[in-house]
Amino acid sequence: MTTLTVGGQGFRPYDVVVGRGLLARAGERIAPLAKGRTVIVSDETVAAIHGQALSASLEAAGVRTQTITVPAGEASKSFAQLERVLDRLLEIGLDRKDVVVALGGGVVGDLAGLAAALYMRGIDFVQVPTTLLAQVDSSVGGKTAIDTPRGKNLVGAFHQPRLVLADIDVLATLPDKQLRSGWAEVLKHGLICDAAFFDWLAGDGAGGACGDPAALERAVVRSVEIKSAVVSEDEKEAGRRALLNLGHTFGHAVEAELGFEKAALAHGEAVALGCCLAFRYSAREGLCPEADARRVEAVIAAAGLPTRLDQAGTFDADRLLALMAGDKKAEGGALTLILARGIGQAFVAKGVDASSVRAFLIEEGAAG
Known part of the structure:
Protein backbone atom coordinates (compact mmCIF):
# COMPACT_ATOMS: atom_id res chain seq x y z
CA MET A 1 0.00 0.00 0.00
CA LEU A 174 -13.29 -4.18 -15.52
CA PRO A 175 -14.06 -5.20 -19.11
CA ASP A 176 -10.94 -5.36 -21.28
CA LYS A 177 -12.00 -2.25 -23.21
CA GLN A 178 -12.12 -0.16 -20.03
CA LEU A 179 -8.80 -1.51 -18.77
CA ARG A 180 -7.12 -0.62 -22.06
CA SER A 181 -8.77 2.79 -21.95
CA GLY A 182 -7.12 3.46 -18.59
CA TRP A 183 -3.81 2.13 -19.83
CA ALA A 184 -3.82 4.87 -22.45
CA GLU A 185 -3.72 7.49 -19.68
CA VAL A 186 -0.87 5.60 -17.99
CA LEU A 187 1.12 5.64 -21.25
CA LYS A 188 0.31 9.34 -21.59
CA HIS A 189 2.06 10.12 -18.31
CA GLY A 190 5.26 8.52 -19.56
CA LEU A 191 4.99 10.35 -22.87
CA ILE A 192 4.67 13.69 -21.09
CA CYS A 193 7.72 13.67 -18.85
CA ASP A 194 9.15 10.25 -18.00
CA ALA A 195 10.75 8.32 -20.85
CA ALA A 196 12.06 5.65 -18.45
CA PHE A 197 8.52 5.00 -17.20
CA PHE A 198 7.30 4.71 -20.79
CA ASP A 199 10.11 2.22 -21.47
CA TRP A 200 8.97 0.12 -18.50
CA LEU A 201 5.35 0.27 -19.64
CA ALA A 202 6.40 -0.87 -23.10
CA GLY A 203 8.52 -3.70 -21.64
CA ASP A 204 8.33 -5.39 -18.24
CA GLY A 205 5.24 -3.46 -17.19
CA ALA A 206 3.20 -4.22 -20.31
CA GLY A 207 1.23 -6.89 -18.44
CA GLY A 208 -0.65 -4.11 -16.71
CA ALA A 209 -2.65 -3.60 -19.90
CA CYS A 210 -3.91 -7.17 -19.47
CA GLY A 211 -4.68 -6.85 -15.75
CA ASP A 212 -1.50 -7.94 -13.95
CA PRO A 213 -2.08 -6.59 -10.41
CA ALA A 214 1.56 -5.91 -9.53
CA ALA A 215 2.16 -4.00 -12.76
CA LEU A 216 -1.09 -2.11 -12.32
CA GLU A 217 -0.21 -1.04 -8.78
CA ARG A 218 3.20 0.25 -9.84
CA ALA A 219 1.67 2.00 -12.85
CA VAL A 220 -1.02 3.69 -10.74
CA VAL A 221 1.48 4.87 -8.12
CA ARG A 222 3.86 6.36 -10.68
CA SER A 223 1.02 7.98 -12.63
CA VAL A 224 -0.35 9.61 -9.48
CA GLU A 225 3.16 10.81 -8.58
CA ILE A 226 3.50 12.47 -11.97
CA LYS A 227 0.04 14.01 -11.93
CA SER A 228 0.24 15.23 -8.33
CA ALA A 229 3.59 16.92 -8.99
CA VAL A 230 2.07 18.84 -11.89
CA VAL A 231 -1.15 19.70 -10.04
CA SER A 232 0.77 20.98 -7.02
CA GLU A 233 2.48 23.54 -9.25
CA ASP A 234 -0.54 24.55 -11.31
CA GLU A 235 -3.94 23.67 -9.89
CA LYS A 236 -6.04 25.61 -12.40
CA GLU A 237 -4.16 24.87 -15.60
CA ALA A 238 -2.61 28.30 -16.01
CA GLY A 239 0.62 26.77 -17.25
CA ARG A 240 2.31 23.40 -16.78
CA ARG A 241 -0.85 21.44 -15.95
CA ALA A 242 -1.93 21.77 -19.57
CA LEU A 243 0.71 19.12 -20.35
CA LEU A 244 -1.62 16.54 -18.82
CA ASN A 245 -3.87 17.14 -21.83
CA LEU A 246 -1.46 15.48 -24.25
CA GLY A 247 -3.69 13.76 -26.80
CA HIS A 248 -6.83 15.41 -25.48
CA THR A 249 -7.33 18.23 -27.99
CA PHE A 250 -7.36 15.79 -30.90
CA GLY A 251 -9.11 13.13 -28.81
CA HIS A 252 -11.87 15.38 -27.47
CA ALA A 253 -12.64 16.58 -31.00
CA VAL A 254 -13.04 12.99 -32.15
CA GLU A 255 -15.25 12.21 -29.13
CA ALA A 256 -17.41 15.28 -29.68
CA GLU A 257 -17.87 14.44 -33.35
CA LEU A 258 -18.90 10.90 -32.43
CA GLY A 259 -21.37 12.37 -29.94
CA PHE A 260 -19.92 10.77 -26.75
CA GLU A 261 -22.02 7.72 -27.56
CA LYS A 262 -21.62 4.68 -25.34
CA ALA A 263 -20.83 2.41 -28.29
CA ALA A 264 -18.20 4.74 -29.73
CA LEU A 265 -14.63 5.23 -28.54
CA ALA A 266 -14.00 5.08 -24.82
CA HIS A 267 -12.33 8.24 -23.52
CA GLY A 268 -8.95 6.56 -23.07
CA GLU A 269 -9.12 5.15 -26.59
CA ALA A 270 -9.68 8.68 -27.88
CA VAL A 271 -6.69 9.88 -25.81
CA ALA A 272 -4.52 7.09 -27.23
CA LEU A 273 -5.48 8.09 -30.76
CA GLY A 274 -4.90 11.74 -29.83
CA CYS A 275 -1.41 10.99 -28.50
CA CYS A 276 -0.51 9.29 -31.78
CA LEU A 277 -1.86 12.26 -33.73
CA ALA A 278 0.05 14.71 -31.52
CA PHE A 279 3.33 12.85 -32.01
CA ARG A 280 2.81 12.43 -35.76
CA TYR A 281 1.95 16.12 -36.09
CA SER A 282 5.04 17.00 -34.04
CA ALA A 283 7.17 14.86 -36.34
CA ARG A 284 5.52 16.40 -39.42
CA GLU A 285 6.47 19.86 -38.14
CA GLY A 286 10.04 18.79 -37.45
CA LEU A 287 9.64 19.06 -33.69
CA CYS A 288 10.33 15.44 -32.73
CA PRO A 289 12.08 12.49 -34.37
CA GLU A 290 10.02 10.36 -36.75
CA ALA A 291 11.34 7.31 -34.89
CA ASP A 292 9.72 8.47 -31.66
CA ALA A 293 6.36 8.96 -33.37
CA ARG A 294 6.60 5.48 -34.88
CA ARG A 295 7.52 3.95 -31.50
CA VAL A 296 4.61 5.66 -29.76
CA GLU A 297 2.25 4.28 -32.38
CA ALA A 298 3.70 0.77 -32.06
CA VAL A 299 3.46 0.68 -28.25
CA ILE A 300 -0.09 2.05 -28.27
CA ALA A 301 -1.14 -0.45 -30.95
CA ALA A 302 0.43 -3.31 -28.98
CA ALA A 303 -1.81 -2.37 -26.05
CA GLY A 304 -4.85 -2.88 -28.28
CA LEU A 305 -5.60 0.83 -28.61
CA PRO A 306 -6.46 2.82 -31.77
CA THR A 307 -3.74 4.77 -33.54
CA ARG A 308 -5.44 5.99 -36.73
CA LEU A 309 -8.52 8.10 -37.47
CA ASP A 310 -10.14 5.47 -39.67
CA GLN A 311 -10.22 3.10 -36.68
CA ALA A 312 -12.64 5.50 -35.00
CA GLY A 313 -14.84 6.48 -37.92
CA THR A 314 -15.16 8.90 -40.82
CA PHE A 315 -14.37 12.53 -40.12
CA ASP A 316 -14.37 15.93 -41.80
CA ALA A 317 -11.19 17.99 -41.29
CA ASP A 318 -13.01 21.32 -40.99
CA ARG A 319 -15.45 19.91 -38.45
CA LEU A 320 -12.64 18.47 -36.32
CA LEU A 321 -10.73 21.74 -36.57
CA ALA A 322 -13.77 23.72 -35.41
CA LEU A 323 -14.15 21.44 -32.40
CA MET A 324 -10.45 21.79 -31.59
CA ALA A 325 -10.79 25.58 -31.75
CA GLY A 326 -13.46 25.32 -29.05
CA ASP A 327 -11.14 23.45 -26.71
CA LYS A 328 -10.64 24.99 -23.26
CA LYS A 329 -6.94 25.61 -23.99
CA ALA A 330 -7.66 27.71 -27.06
CA GLU A 331 -6.90 31.42 -26.63
CA GLY A 332 -8.55 34.11 -28.71
CA GLY A 333 -9.67 31.52 -31.22
CA ALA A 334 -6.08 30.33 -31.81
CA LEU A 335 -5.22 26.67 -31.35
CA THR A 336 -3.20 25.50 -28.37
CA LEU A 337 -1.86 21.96 -28.68
CA ILE A 338 0.27 19.76 -26.46
CA LEU A 339 3.08 18.63 -28.73
CA ALA A 340 6.35 16.78 -28.17
CA ARG A 341 10.06 17.11 -28.83
CA GLY A 342 10.39 13.42 -28.11
CA ILE A 343 9.14 10.71 -25.77
CA GLY A 344 8.96 12.24 -22.30
CA GLN A 345 9.34 15.77 -23.67
CA ALA A 346 5.86 17.25 -24.10
CA PHE A 347 5.35 21.01 -24.28
CA VAL A 348 2.55 23.53 -24.69
CA ALA A 349 2.38 25.03 -28.19
CA LYS A 350 0.25 28.18 -28.46
CA GLY A 351 -0.94 29.89 -31.61
CA VAL A 352 -0.61 26.75 -33.73
CA ASP A 353 -1.33 27.41 -37.42
CA ALA A 354 -4.81 26.05 -38.12
CA SER A 355 -4.08 25.55 -41.83
CA SER A 356 -1.19 23.20 -41.03
CA VAL A 357 -3.39 21.20 -38.65
CA ARG A 358 -6.12 21.03 -41.31
CA ALA A 359 -3.62 19.75 -43.89
CA PHE A 360 -2.36 17.19 -41.36
CA LEU A 361 -5.88 15.94 -40.63
CA ILE A 362 -6.50 15.48 -44.35
CA GLU A 363 -3.23 13.55 -44.61
CA GLU A 364 -4.49 11.42 -41.73
CA GLY A 365 -7.63 10.51 -43.66
CA ALA A 366 -10.17 13.18 -42.74
CA ALA A 367 -12.24 14.55 -45.60
CA GLY A 368 -11.10 17.93 -46.92
Whole structure:
Protein backbone atom coordinates (compact mmCIF):
# COMPACT_ATOMS: atom_id res chain seq x y z
CA MET A 1 0.00 0.00 0.00
CA THR A 2 1.27 3.47 -0.90
CA THR A 3 0.03 6.82 0.35
CA LEU A 4 0.81 9.90 -1.72
CA THR A 5 -0.04 13.44 -0.67
CA VAL A 6 -1.33 15.95 -3.18
CA GLY A 7 -0.92 19.54 -2.11
CA GLY A 8 -0.37 22.94 -3.57
CA GLN A 9 -0.89 26.63 -3.19
CA GLY A 10 -4.56 27.45 -2.83
CA PHE A 11 -5.94 24.07 -1.80
CA ARG A 12 -5.87 21.76 1.21
CA PRO A 13 -3.53 18.74 0.90
CA TYR A 14 -5.15 15.33 0.63
CA ASP A 15 -4.02 11.73 0.48
CA VAL A 16 -4.23 9.36 -2.46
CA VAL A 17 -4.05 5.81 -1.12
CA VAL A 18 -3.14 3.09 -3.64
CA GLY A 19 -3.30 -0.57 -2.67
CA ARG A 20 -5.36 -3.73 -2.49
CA GLY A 21 -8.41 -4.40 -0.32
CA LEU A 22 -9.11 -0.72 0.27
CA LEU A 23 -12.82 -0.87 -0.46
CA ALA A 24 -13.53 -3.10 2.52
CA ARG A 25 -11.66 -0.66 4.79
CA ALA A 26 -12.97 2.54 3.22
CA GLY A 27 -15.22 3.33 6.17
CA GLU A 28 -12.39 3.72 8.65
CA ARG A 29 -10.65 6.19 6.33
CA ILE A 30 -13.76 8.17 5.40
CA ALA A 31 -15.31 8.28 8.88
CA PRO A 32 -12.94 11.00 10.22
CA LEU A 33 -14.01 13.26 7.32
CA ALA A 34 -17.76 12.60 7.60
CA LYS A 35 -19.01 14.36 10.71
CA GLY A 36 -22.60 13.66 9.71
CA ARG A 37 -23.68 11.55 6.76
CA THR A 38 -22.38 10.46 3.41
CA VAL A 39 -24.17 10.07 0.13
CA ILE A 40 -22.63 7.66 -2.35
CA VAL A 41 -23.02 8.68 -5.98
CA SER A 42 -22.46 5.78 -8.37
CA ASP A 43 -23.65 4.43 -11.67
CA GLU A 44 -26.04 1.52 -11.92
CA THR A 45 -23.38 -0.95 -13.05
CA VAL A 46 -20.76 -0.09 -10.42
CA ALA A 47 -23.34 0.18 -7.64
CA ALA A 48 -24.49 -3.37 -8.36
CA ILE A 49 -20.92 -4.69 -8.12
CA HIS A 50 -19.28 -2.60 -5.39
CA GLY A 51 -21.99 -0.48 -3.78
CA GLN A 52 -22.90 -2.89 -1.00
CA ALA A 53 -19.28 -3.38 0.07
CA LEU A 54 -18.72 0.37 0.36
CA SER A 55 -22.03 0.98 2.15
CA ALA A 56 -21.31 -1.83 4.62
CA SER A 57 -17.84 -0.47 5.32
CA LEU A 58 -19.21 3.01 6.00
CA GLU A 59 -22.03 1.74 8.20
CA ALA A 60 -19.59 -0.45 10.16
CA ALA A 61 -17.54 2.68 10.84
CA GLY A 62 -20.64 4.45 12.19
CA VAL A 63 -21.30 6.57 9.11
CA ARG A 64 -24.91 6.80 7.90
CA THR A 65 -25.12 6.64 4.12
CA GLN A 66 -27.54 6.69 1.21
CA THR A 67 -26.90 6.01 -2.48
CA ILE A 68 -27.80 7.92 -5.64
CA THR A 69 -27.34 6.06 -8.92
CA VAL A 70 -27.17 7.37 -12.47
CA PRO A 71 -27.14 5.45 -15.76
CA ALA A 72 -23.74 4.09 -16.74
CA GLY A 73 -21.95 5.87 -19.57
CA GLU A 74 -20.68 9.25 -20.73
CA ALA A 75 -24.22 10.50 -21.34
CA SER A 76 -24.65 10.91 -17.56
CA LYS A 77 -22.17 13.81 -17.61
CA SER A 78 -25.06 16.11 -18.50
CA PHE A 79 -27.06 19.03 -17.17
CA ALA A 80 -30.03 16.70 -16.70
CA GLN A 81 -28.17 14.24 -14.48
CA LEU A 82 -26.38 17.03 -12.60
CA GLU A 83 -29.75 18.60 -11.78
CA ARG A 84 -31.11 15.22 -10.71
CA VAL A 85 -28.18 14.53 -8.36
CA LEU A 86 -28.40 18.00 -6.83
CA ASP A 87 -32.15 17.64 -6.33
CA ARG A 88 -31.65 14.31 -4.55
CA LEU A 89 -28.98 15.84 -2.28
CA LEU A 90 -31.45 18.58 -1.39
CA GLU A 91 -34.20 16.02 -0.82
CA ILE A 92 -31.92 14.00 1.47
CA GLY A 93 -31.07 17.23 3.27
CA LEU A 94 -27.28 17.13 3.29
CA ASP A 95 -25.57 19.97 5.13
CA ARG A 96 -22.07 21.40 4.87
CA LYS A 97 -20.61 18.86 7.30
CA ASP A 98 -21.74 15.94 5.18
CA VAL A 99 -19.70 14.23 2.48
CA VAL A 100 -20.38 13.04 -1.06
CA VAL A 101 -18.55 9.85 -2.03
CA ALA A 102 -17.99 9.23 -5.75
CA LEU A 103 -17.89 5.48 -6.41
CA GLY A 104 -17.17 4.77 -10.05
CA GLY A 105 -15.15 5.81 -13.05
CA GLY A 106 -14.38 9.22 -14.46
CA VAL A 107 -17.99 9.98 -15.39
CA VAL A 108 -19.22 9.46 -11.83
CA GLY A 109 -16.22 11.24 -10.34
CA ASP A 110 -16.70 14.29 -12.56
CA LEU A 111 -20.47 14.42 -12.04
CA ALA A 112 -20.40 13.84 -8.27
CA GLY A 113 -17.47 16.21 -7.84
CA LEU A 114 -19.25 19.00 -9.70
CA ALA A 115 -22.42 18.39 -7.69
CA ALA A 116 -20.35 18.63 -4.47
CA ALA A 117 -18.72 21.83 -5.73
CA LEU A 118 -22.13 23.43 -6.40
CA TYR A 119 -24.13 22.11 -3.46
CA MET A 120 -24.35 24.85 -0.79
CA ARG A 121 -21.42 26.50 -2.60
CA GLY A 122 -19.22 23.51 -1.94
CA ILE A 123 -19.14 20.48 0.36
CA ASP A 124 -16.47 17.83 0.82
CA PHE A 125 -16.25 14.80 -1.40
CA VAL A 126 -14.19 11.63 -1.57
CA GLN A 127 -13.14 9.80 -4.71
CA VAL A 128 -13.30 5.99 -4.76
CA PRO A 129 -12.33 5.36 -8.40
CA THR A 130 -13.22 1.96 -9.82
CA THR A 131 -11.61 2.23 -13.26
CA LEU A 132 -7.95 2.42 -14.14
CA LEU A 133 -8.52 5.67 -16.01
CA ALA A 134 -10.09 7.27 -12.97
CA GLN A 135 -7.40 5.96 -10.61
CA VAL A 136 -4.52 7.38 -12.64
CA ASP A 137 -6.13 10.53 -13.93
CA SER A 138 -9.59 11.95 -13.27
CA SER A 139 -9.81 11.22 -9.53
CA VAL A 140 -6.70 13.30 -8.79
CA GLY A 141 -6.41 17.02 -9.34
CA GLY A 142 -9.85 18.44 -8.64
CA LYS A 143 -11.22 18.81 -12.17
CA THR A 144 -14.98 18.25 -12.22
CA ALA A 145 -17.23 18.80 -15.21
CA ILE A 146 -20.09 17.80 -17.45
CA ASP A 147 -20.24 17.65 -21.24
CA THR A 148 -22.35 19.71 -23.63
CA PRO A 149 -23.20 19.11 -27.30
CA ARG A 150 -20.50 21.70 -28.10
CA GLY A 151 -17.71 19.78 -26.41
CA LYS A 152 -16.41 17.69 -23.56
CA ASN A 153 -15.88 19.03 -20.02
CA LEU A 154 -16.79 22.60 -20.96
CA VAL A 155 -18.94 23.26 -17.88
CA GLY A 156 -17.26 22.53 -14.57
CA ALA A 157 -15.27 23.66 -11.55
CA PHE A 158 -12.01 22.97 -9.76
CA HIS A 159 -12.99 21.19 -6.54
CA GLN A 160 -10.34 19.06 -4.86
CA PRO A 161 -11.38 15.85 -3.07
CA ARG A 162 -10.59 15.29 0.60
CA LEU A 163 -9.35 11.75 -0.06
CA VAL A 164 -8.81 9.31 -2.93
CA LEU A 165 -8.91 5.54 -2.39
CA ALA A 166 -7.57 3.63 -5.40
CA ASP A 167 -8.21 -0.08 -4.78
CA ILE A 168 -6.30 -2.19 -7.32
CA ASP A 169 -8.55 -5.20 -6.61
CA VAL A 170 -11.63 -3.54 -8.11
CA LEU A 171 -9.87 -3.33 -11.48
CA ALA A 172 -10.29 -7.10 -11.83
CA THR A 173 -13.99 -6.49 -12.57
CA LEU A 174 -13.29 -4.18 -15.52
CA PRO A 175 -14.06 -5.20 -19.11
CA ASP A 176 -10.94 -5.36 -21.28
CA LYS A 177 -12.00 -2.25 -23.21
CA GLN A 178 -12.12 -0.16 -20.03
CA LEU A 179 -8.80 -1.51 -18.77
CA ARG A 180 -7.12 -0.62 -22.06
CA SER A 181 -8.77 2.79 -21.95
CA GLY A 182 -7.12 3.46 -18.59
CA TRP A 183 -3.81 2.13 -19.83
CA ALA A 184 -3.82 4.87 -22.45
CA GLU A 185 -3.72 7.49 -19.68
CA VAL A 186 -0.87 5.60 -17.99
CA LEU A 187 1.12 5.64 -21.25
CA LYS A 188 0.31 9.34 -21.59
CA HIS A 189 2.06 10.12 -18.31
CA GLY A 190 5.26 8.52 -19.56
CA LEU A 191 4.99 10.35 -22.87
CA ILE A 192 4.67 13.69 -21.09
CA CYS A 193 7.72 13.67 -18.85
CA ASP A 194 9.15 10.25 -18.00
CA ALA A 195 10.75 8.32 -20.85
CA ALA A 196 12.06 5.65 -18.45
CA PHE A 197 8.52 5.00 -17.20
CA PHE A 198 7.30 4.71 -20.79
CA ASP A 199 10.11 2.22 -21.47
CA TRP A 200 8.97 0.12 -18.50
CA LEU A 201 5.35 0.27 -19.64
CA ALA A 202 6.40 -0.87 -23.10
CA GLY A 203 8.52 -3.70 -21.64
CA ASP A 204 8.33 -5.39 -18.24
CA GLY A 205 5.24 -3.46 -17.19
CA ALA A 206 3.20 -4.22 -20.31
CA GLY A 207 1.23 -6.89 -18.44
CA GLY A 208 -0.65 -4.11 -16.71
CA ALA A 209 -2.65 -3.60 -19.90
CA CYS A 210 -3.91 -7.17 -19.47
CA GLY A 211 -4.68 -6.85 -15.75
CA ASP A 212 -1.50 -7.94 -13.95
CA PRO A 213 -2.08 -6.59 -10.41
CA ALA A 214 1.56 -5.91 -9.53
CA ALA A 215 2.16 -4.00 -12.76
CA LEU A 216 -1.09 -2.11 -12.32
CA GLU A 217 -0.21 -1.04 -8.78
CA ARG A 218 3.20 0.25 -9.84
CA ALA A 219 1.67 2.00 -12.85
CA VAL A 220 -1.02 3.69 -10.74
CA VAL A 221 1.48 4.87 -8.12
CA ARG A 222 3.86 6.36 -10.68
CA SER A 223 1.02 7.98 -12.63
CA VAL A 224 -0.35 9.61 -9.48
CA GLU A 225 3.16 10.81 -8.58
CA ILE A 226 3.50 12.47 -11.97
CA LYS A 227 0.04 14.01 -11.93
CA SER A 228 0.24 15.23 -8.33
CA ALA A 229 3.59 16.92 -8.99
CA VAL A 230 2.07 18.84 -11.89
CA VAL A 231 -1.15 19.70 -10.04
CA SER A 232 0.77 20.98 -7.02
CA GLU A 233 2.48 23.54 -9.25
CA ASP A 234 -0.54 24.55 -11.31
CA GLU A 235 -3.94 23.67 -9.89
CA LYS A 236 -6.04 25.61 -12.40
CA GLU A 237 -4.16 24.87 -15.60
CA ALA A 238 -2.61 28.30 -16.01
CA GLY A 239 0.62 26.77 -17.25
CA ARG A 240 2.31 23.40 -16.78
CA ARG A 241 -0.85 21.44 -15.95
CA ALA A 242 -1.93 21.77 -19.57
CA LEU A 243 0.71 19.12 -20.35
CA LEU A 244 -1.62 16.54 -18.82
CA ASN A 245 -3.87 17.14 -21.83
CA LEU A 246 -1.46 15.48 -24.25
CA GLY A 247 -3.69 13.76 -26.80
CA HIS A 248 -6.83 15.41 -25.48
CA THR A 249 -7.33 18.23 -27.99
CA PHE A 250 -7.36 15.79 -30.90
CA GLY A 251 -9.11 13.13 -28.81
CA HIS A 252 -11.87 15.38 -27.47
CA ALA A 253 -12.64 16.58 -31.00
CA VAL A 254 -13.04 12.99 -32.15
CA GLU A 255 -15.25 12.21 -29.13
CA ALA A 256 -17.41 15.28 -29.68
CA GLU A 257 -17.87 14.44 -33.35
CA LEU A 258 -18.90 10.90 -32.43
CA GLY A 259 -21.37 12.37 -29.94
CA PHE A 260 -19.92 10.77 -26.75
CA GLU A 261 -22.02 7.72 -27.56
CA LYS A 262 -21.62 4.68 -25.34
CA ALA A 263 -20.83 2.41 -28.29
CA ALA A 264 -18.20 4.74 -29.73
CA LEU A 265 -14.63 5.23 -28.54
CA ALA A 266 -14.00 5.08 -24.82
CA HIS A 267 -12.33 8.24 -23.52
CA GLY A 268 -8.95 6.56 -23.07
CA GLU A 269 -9.12 5.15 -26.59
CA ALA A 270 -9.68 8.68 -27.88
CA VAL A 271 -6.69 9.88 -25.81
CA ALA A 272 -4.52 7.09 -27.23
CA LEU A 273 -5.48 8.09 -30.76
CA GLY A 274 -4.90 11.74 -29.83
CA CYS A 275 -1.41 10.99 -28.50
CA CYS A 276 -0.51 9.29 -31.78
CA LEU A 277 -1.86 12.26 -33.73
CA ALA A 278 0.05 14.71 -31.52
CA PHE A 279 3.33 12.85 -32.01
CA ARG A 280 2.81 12.43 -35.76
CA TYR A 281 1.95 16.12 -36.09
CA SER A 282 5.04 17.00 -34.04
CA ALA A 283 7.17 14.86 -36.34
CA ARG A 284 5.52 16.40 -39.42
CA GLU A 285 6.47 19.86 -38.14
CA GLY A 286 10.04 18.79 -37.45
CA LEU A 287 9.64 19.06 -33.69
CA CYS A 288 10.33 15.44 -32.73
CA PRO A 289 12.08 12.49 -34.37
CA GLU A 290 10.02 10.36 -36.75
CA ALA A 291 11.34 7.31 -34.89
CA ASP A 292 9.72 8.47 -31.66
CA ALA A 293 6.36 8.96 -33.37
CA ARG A 294 6.60 5.48 -34.88
CA ARG A 295 7.52 3.95 -31.50
CA VAL A 296 4.61 5.66 -29.76
CA GLU A 297 2.25 4.28 -32.38
CA ALA A 298 3.70 0.77 -32.06
CA VAL A 299 3.46 0.68 -28.25
CA ILE A 300 -0.09 2.05 -28.27
CA ALA A 301 -1.14 -0.45 -30.95
CA ALA A 302 0.43 -3.31 -28.98
CA ALA A 303 -1.81 -2.37 -26.05
CA GLY A 304 -4.85 -2.88 -28.28
CA LEU A 305 -5.60 0.83 -28.61
CA PRO A 306 -6.46 2.82 -31.77
CA THR A 307 -3.74 4.77 -33.54
CA ARG A 308 -5.44 5.99 -36.73
CA LEU A 309 -8.52 8.10 -37.47
CA ASP A 310 -10.14 5.47 -39.67
CA GLN A 311 -10.22 3.10 -36.68
CA ALA A 312 -12.64 5.50 -35.00
CA GLY A 313 -14.84 6.48 -37.92
CA THR A 314 -15.16 8.90 -40.82
CA PHE A 315 -14.37 12.53 -40.12
CA ASP A 316 -14.37 15.93 -41.80
CA ALA A 317 -11.19 17.99 -41.29
CA ASP A 318 -13.01 21.32 -40.99
CA ARG A 319 -15.45 19.91 -38.45
CA LEU A 320 -12.64 18.47 -36.32
CA LEU A 321 -10.73 21.74 -36.57
CA ALA A 322 -13.77 23.72 -35.41
CA LEU A 323 -14.15 21.44 -32.40
CA MET A 324 -10.45 21.79 -31.59
CA ALA A 325 -10.79 25.58 -31.75
CA GLY A 326 -13.46 25.32 -29.05
CA ASP A 327 -11.14 23.45 -26.71
CA LYS A 328 -10.64 24.99 -23.26
CA LYS A 329 -6.94 25.61 -23.99
CA ALA A 330 -7.66 27.71 -27.06
CA GLU A 331 -6.90 31.42 -26.63
CA GLY A 332 -8.55 34.11 -28.71
CA GLY A 333 -9.67 31.52 -31.22
CA ALA A 334 -6.08 30.33 -31.81
CA LEU A 335 -5.22 26.67 -31.35
CA THR A 336 -3.20 25.50 -28.37
CA LEU A 337 -1.86 21.96 -28.68
CA ILE A 338 0.27 19.76 -26.46
CA LEU A 339 3.08 18.63 -28.73
CA ALA A 340 6.35 16.78 -28.17
CA ARG A 341 10.06 17.11 -28.83
CA GLY A 342 10.39 13.42 -28.11
CA ILE A 343 9.14 10.71 -25.77
CA GLY A 344 8.96 12.24 -22.30
CA GLN A 345 9.34 15.77 -23.67
CA ALA A 346 5.86 17.25 -24.10
CA PHE A 347 5.35 21.01 -24.28
CA VAL A 348 2.55 23.53 -24.69
CA ALA A 349 2.38 25.03 -28.19
CA LYS A 350 0.25 28.18 -28.46
CA GLY A 351 -0.94 29.89 -31.61
CA VAL A 352 -0.61 26.75 -33.73
CA ASP A 353 -1.33 27.41 -37.42
CA ALA A 354 -4.81 26.05 -38.12
CA SER A 355 -4.08 25.55 -41.83
CA SER A 356 -1.19 23.20 -41.03
CA VAL A 357 -3.39 21.20 -38.65
CA ARG A 358 -6.12 21.03 -41.31
CA ALA A 359 -3.62 19.75 -43.89
CA PHE A 360 -2.36 17.19 -41.36
CA LEU A 361 -5.88 15.94 -40.63
CA ILE A 362 -6.50 15.48 -44.35
CA GLU A 363 -3.23 13.55 -44.61
CA GLU A 364 -4.49 11.42 -41.73
CA GLY A 365 -7.63 10.51 -43.66
CA ALA A 366 -10.17 13.18 -42.74
CA ALA A 367 -12.24 14.55 -45.60
CA GLY A 368 -11.10 17.93 -46.92
